[in-house]
Amino acid sequence: MTPAAAYSSTPQARMSWLSKSEAWLDSKGKGAWIAAMVLGFVFFWPVGLALLFYMIWSKQMFGKNCRHRAHRTQHGFHAMKSSGNTAFDAYKTDTLRRLEHEQDDFEAFLQRLRDAKDKAEFDEFMDERAKTAAEGRKEEDA
Template sequence: MTTDLPSPSPGGWFSKAEAWLDSRGKGAWIAAMVLGFIFFWPVGLALLAYMIWSKRMFNKSCRHRNGFGSHHWSRGLHTPTGNSAFDAYKADTLRRLEEEQRDFQAFLERLREAKDKAEFDQFIDDRARRAAQGEADNSAA
């Protein structure tokens, strides 16, 4: 006989409630906040403060807060399907996509560094030009 008792660990019930509300989206958070204000206003106020503090109030959806691996559609990406040909294809495709993502991130980093270097070089050239112009003005006077 098993019972579904809350976890004795601190914050266990809170984490479960937060995950449950996150899985249902922003509407569930707003409904919980409104019900909190209706039944006991400090609870509604606490939920409002938590939603603002955790930036749940201003996001399009609460579901993307936990990163890529927590999406309900991505949980099965690395689990075998039983079809070895498809599993090999899927693993190869995922590996290739991850490699392309790393290459693209490296490209963006090189692009940022090149832009920073160009801006710095322009700053140094402008500074040298102003210094030379200032010396020319001083020698002419």
């Protein structure tokens, strides 16, 4: 193997090592990322800083959607494995689909409630403002 060939294969090997490390930390959860970052700061602060920036940049630390998506993926993967019994698998698929539909409907209902509450608060504010303005005009006229 020539030195140029050895050099060109090194980034791929390093990339697979980094990818494997990232996948391992992802499988362990957010606590593993935090522990790795703290250990990075303890042993060599630029490593900890690099991990912190990576977690913020990739939204590992603060991403609600990422957590929700990972949660669904983990449970969805195990739930969609075939049991070998086609009738049970059909029932399970139908039940999971129904539950996801109910969850989506409930989230939409909650959003409508939030919107209605916001509208009621805004209407109350506007009524109060109009009442204050009307009282101000009555005092000026008197």
